[in-house]
Amino acid sequence: MVWMTAAEALTILNVRPQTLYANVSRGKIRAKADDADPRRSLYHRDDVLRMARRANGRRKIDAVSAQAMQWGDPVLPSSISTTADGRLLYRGQDAAVLAASATLEEVAALLWECDASRIRAALPARHDAPPAAAAPTSFLGACLSSLATLAASDAPSLARPADELRADAATILATLTETVAGPPPDGAAGLTISARLAHAWGRPNQEDLIRRALVLMADHELNASTFAARVAVSTGASLAAGVLAGLATLSGPLHGGASAQFARLLALARQTGARDAVAQWLAGGRPLPGFGHPLYPEGDPRARALLEMLPKTQPHAALAAEAEAQAGELPTVDFALPLLAATCGLPDDAPLILFTLGRCVGWLAHALEQAQANRPIRPRARYVGPA
Template identity: 65%
Template sequence: MTAAEALDVLNVRPQTLYANVSRGKIRAKPDEADVRRSLYHRDDVLRMARRTNGRRKVEIVSSEAMQYGDPVLPSAISTAADGRLYYRGHDATALADSASLEDIAALLWECTPAEAADIWPVSSDTATVSDDEVVGGALAAGLFALARRSAVDAPSLGRPAAVLRAEAAGVLATLVDAMVGKRSGGGDTRISARLARAWHAETHEDLIRRTLVLMADHELNASTFATRVAISTGASLAAGVLAGFTTLTGPLHGGAANAFAELVAQAQAGNADDAVRHWLISQRPLPAFGHPLYPDGDPRAQALLKLLPKVQPHEQLAVAAEQQAGELPSIDYALAVLTTACGLPFDAPFVLFATGRCVGWLAHALEQVQANRLIRPRARYTGPATGVRADIRTRTQP
């Protein structure tokens, strides 16, 4: 943002803006078009503006509630606070040291010890999607399998919580079976072990386990909100997960891995500094760097990167991203480094994201069933003036 734009959003004097920059609360950099001016980091400015939301009109606050910052739904599942991610009050990075994805599912789904013991291991009760049926890899296979199940599963509304928790394990199994295949079964039945076997990466199973735990939930992101909206209608758990899964087709949520792969290719063809510079000039969001909830760095990325070797040109891109944009690696960057360092298949970041996050989608689905309330926000109308008498007949009519 320019200074004028930042001041308009913050509704403060220039001295206050400059003071926030000097205190490190708002990042700034020289404007390449005019080195005498500065540009101010949009996310930092919006975050500061939200802290003074008492000055804003109610309708503005309500509209911004659909964006980062103001909660739109009460939830006891996870939260990002003070630069950390918590699952039901537990630090997610600490849980990743020893917990399995199944352990996190039991925590987020509020399973009793007896339930947790009964629902694992589980295999999907739907047919495995074969390579002959679906072209398009893990994404297409997951969409196809969840759609099949959504067409026949019972609605979620009014069913016992214990029954739904057991069904949730089956929905998770449906997605895993579709994306990696039942051929990954046998031996250790934990999901992390199944992925490691499917990828011939058994020696890296612990890193895969940690990654799945760190991906399990992340507040009310786009996919989670889509899941809750679907479940609020009484749709089945599978349909709710399908709604969340479809959002991963969008480049702004789930598409960071592909965009970062493009950035890596540009760095390999030239150098990291130029790749980042050209990307920023194109005014596209820099993939795999920066996160509005973590201005001091994504703790999930930090938890993984400290266990991984430095790989190139990824490390060079991280340096360039911080120097040119003030952005630090996000979890998407860590997934890319993990994939390269461990020799995992190209779609491993997507599979890890979707598999881990499915646990969170299901947790939010179960919570929404208990809320038993339709999610139906109002629109802030911005069209033509209302109440104007108009003739809807076309001009060609007599």
């Protein structure tokens, strides 16, 4: 069951009722009224189990470190982005507010702490980079190839001036843009990245929605791909090598590939109906793709910012209703991006493209920050093997 009673939650947590209620009021444990008895509340299983994994009192260093790797305390200090009170903040500015008007280039300038003109000047990408050995057949393959080419030729990041590294960052973003969208049309070299994508997809009237999505995907604290990028750059590797590490990590089905998992759930909903699709998925013991984010108990603000701009369509709307009814989960950006693509008539791989191109800005921001730290990231392992 997704929901449990107070007695069951208290048994698992081994705390007093006041502590349980305090965690609910702080948004750490979701609660809802019991349909069988509205005077009682039910508590979300995943939230209770996550809180139970936190040891009471002062934790030993190995427990703190282990938790830090799994939705625990932040692993590294960073001034780039964070989540607070259900909002995503870029250097203290609300990402949803920025998405209303800012371009991806302007957000890059904010996160990289430079002037947006430097980034615009780098578009289109440099053309002196050698082409890939073979023509990749997928968006992901093309991006991995172009980044690998840059990583093999770009200078290491170690001990280089910040301005030089920012120039590298602008070139990397421009190269990835050209890999995805192709060269700008004749006479339109000054197009923004979102306009380039809209032109490449033949949807110029949807440029504003594309721009919003790119801005909302620009960064998300120390997610798996960002951490991978920072680890690579912490060794002194080039910024391109860091972005390559980030993209390779993003390709996994539990990260950027979540949109592909949602597509399977959507196909199942079209076959069996939303209620049965959600029930079947949950019966398999799998988390619902596109729903529920540990950082946002009250709902993903990135998804909310996009969904308020999109019409309600089926079976998406029915899936959202059933996910909340059966699992207590709300839509995430992995729900919103496929809905945006379907609404705007974008290619099937548009959600991953928007995720990748937007998040490249954040990877580069973290790479720049990590390069200035000038020390390797080297966690310790807690050995649990044979003596």
